[in-house]
Amino acid sequence: MAIDSNFTYTEAYLACPECDLVHAVPSIREGEQGRCIRCGALLFVRHKDSLDRALAFAMTGLMFFILANMFPLLTFEMEGRSESNRLIDGAIAFWTAGYWELGIVVFIFSVVAPLAVLLVLITLLLPMRLGKAPPSPQLQVRILTHLKPWAMSEIFILGIIVAFVKLQDFADVSVGLSLFAFVLMVAATVMAYMTLDEGALWSRLKEIQA
């Protein structure tokens, strides 16, 4: 492969993030993807209406996130007494029990990071949809990249399922309205990430700023 190494920075080539091999950026069609020929890492994707769809999913996710915080997730009944929990109650319970470190960790992983991901996506994509520049696109993309591993809503759902199964052994447990909203919020967030194509994001930003 002949590479013109006489560039300051270039979008014509791309180095694999996992093995550093340089590839010429191919023109691929919507729905296609390209992988590194050496290590197999996913390098290129193109989705239909990527930015619009990601924005729609992020806004859907935010609506369900609000709903997920308004009602109980689970209700637990025993001998005529009952107790319900909301999304943030787990973090509060750790905090009040003296395990403040775990309270902070659970609060960030289950509430702050998932909400922040949706808000950053919306404040990035909504202005772009309206043809305006987002407040700070570079910072927003960086926040999104660093936040992603710490938003653990989908893992929280498994935590709820395990808690549900454990409680069933000695009491009546019922599922609250918020659990459905929470599951839909996770689905919408995953779809927003899957449809978002960063190449399209940067080229659209360039058009807007030009």
Added chain:
Amino acid sequence: MSAAGVTAKSLGALSCHVCGLLVSGSYSAAHSARCPRCDAALHSRKVNSMHRTWALLIAAGVLYIPANVYPVLTLVSFGRATTNTIMGGVIELVHSGQIVIAVIVFVASVFVPIFKIAALLFLVLSVQLRMKARPRARTLLYRFTEFIGRWSMIDIFMISILIALVKLQALATVTAGPGAIAFAAVVILTMFAAMTFDPRLIWDAEGEDDDGR
């Protein structure tokens, strides 16, 4: 160039760790080494990758012991207290016949943390010993390790839900145990260890081989 192709490093270029833009070495030297597209700090390889990964792995390995020895939760019901460690929770699920859930919790809480520590230890050593065998398989191992790490948090979320829900005083109360802190620390430390490890180092040994001949 050989069939192996060209790396950004061999061109003297760097690719941004955040947005992937390919930037020449002379540009980054002249412009305070920040990505012209996303403004992230530019590095050819993750900074101090080996040192950081080692330090985080050792810390995770040390905390792995209290995470498994100390109880993570205690259930008091009608005056009877049951205390569970991480493994105890799995065994209890097996006894109550919830095999599928027991397998999920076992994989997430017992298998994944130890697998992650072992896999990263192997990867760090393989880079340090300039191992050349099977770089693609090792990259795959890294990708898998990075992907599964977060799932170990299931137990911590489960405990947070139980202690928030089960607080009917004498009837039934669940409290957290100190093992939970150590366990969460192991999960977070190994996540950081996977993030600080740079899989490009696996392939750098191959480049050295080409240059030597």
